[in-house]
Amino acid sequence: MASLKMTSKIYAYITLAAGLLILFFGFSIPGDLKLPFVSIAALFVLLSMAIYKYGYIIIPLLTRFARIIEIHDAGFEVPPGQEAIVKKVGDLYYASMFLMVKIYESATEKTREENVIYTQYFERAISSVRHVTKFCILLYVKDLGKYREGIETKRAEAQLRLSRERDKPEPDVLKIDRYEREVAMYDGQLARIAGGVKPMGAVSYLMTTATGVTKEAAIAAARVQANELKATISNAMNTEVVLLKGEDMKRCYDWEYFIPPSMAELEASLE
The missing domain is CATH 1.10.287 (Helix Hairpins)
Structure with missing residues (x-):
């Protein structure tokens, strides 16, 4: 059934x-x-x-x-907080957490020097990670249908956030830099669409796993690792990293086995 x-x-x-x-x-x-x-x-x-x-x-x-508590046929469970996937193996409990990485820059939209610098940022971020970490990226070609309209809306929202941050008495320099790069990314995407280039989409997320003699201990250890990972990647690459919960987290777990076979299905799962 x-x-x-x-x-x-x-x-x-x-x-x-x-x-x-x-x-x-x-x-x-x-x-x-x-x-x-x-x-x-x-x-x-x-x-x-x-x-x-x-x-x-x-x-x-x-x-x-x-x-x-959700119990699944695959042998794992989702605790009430829905922030981790937990499974018992032998006498230990394994808890995995997922984090989304919002990358606002594309390698094709930067100069060679900028790509070298960004690669150094990435290497610095990876070298600072103390635990085994899985970095996943799903790539796909977007449909031009409503894509341009969506980009223009997102650019307007990013420009508004940038203006509000600049107008503060004590603006955050890191946030301003992040918002400027976000606006620049949208400008670059619109320019590429105008030039006839098919837009590429990317979904990036991290996975970290910890163990414990109890479910609570495993989840607590995974939470510590996830927070360390969030701070490390966010500071090293100056990008936004978000801990996933609920349906978003379970979707990433499903992607460990099967990824969406079509662009339409992937975009529908992200709505």
């Missing part, structure tokens, strides 16, 4: 269906008794919209509050 994978969208659909059922039931009740049911239905609809858009934040909070 095929199993249904519970994603944020599935949770959102279930919540929406529950809200609609409550709404229909409320309309079937005469008089003022329907008002509480209509109010509850409205809350369910709003909650479904929030889960659909921000499920990667809401679902881990709900599972942590309810202390829900």
Whole structure:
């Protein structure tokens, strides 16, 4: 029997269906008794919209509050916080965490000297890592359909963040540099599209694993390693590194076995 994978969208659909059922039931009740049911239905609809858009934040909070543990057929489990994948091997527990690396520069958009410097940054970052780390990059060719519009929107947002940071009484120099490179990346992408070059997409993430005699010890050790890795890569490469939770983390685990076979499927999984 095929199993249904519970994603944020599935949770959102279930919540929406529950809200609609409550709404229909409320309309079937005469008089003022329907008002509480209509109010509850409205809350369910709003909650479904929030889960659909921000499920990667809401679902881990709900599972942590309810202390829900996901048990998977592959022999691993996801703790209530949904920040790690845990599996018992022998007498030890292994806990893995994933981090997303937001790279705002492309090698094809820089000079040879800039590429050499950036390579040195990368080597410095790797040499500073104290634990075994997996660095993964998924590459694909983007569809030009709505890509240009999306880039223009992201550039406007990055330009707004840059302007706000510059207007602060004590601006952060590192943030300004990061935002400037982000704006420059979007400018370069738009210029390349105008020149007829097919846009390339990249999804970068890190994986780190720790062990412990208990699940809690393994997760705590993995969390320490992930925070060290986040600080090391972020400072050495001056890029944003984010610890993944919930559906985003489980997606990276799935990619350890099978990656999306098509561009459309990869982009759909990132929405």
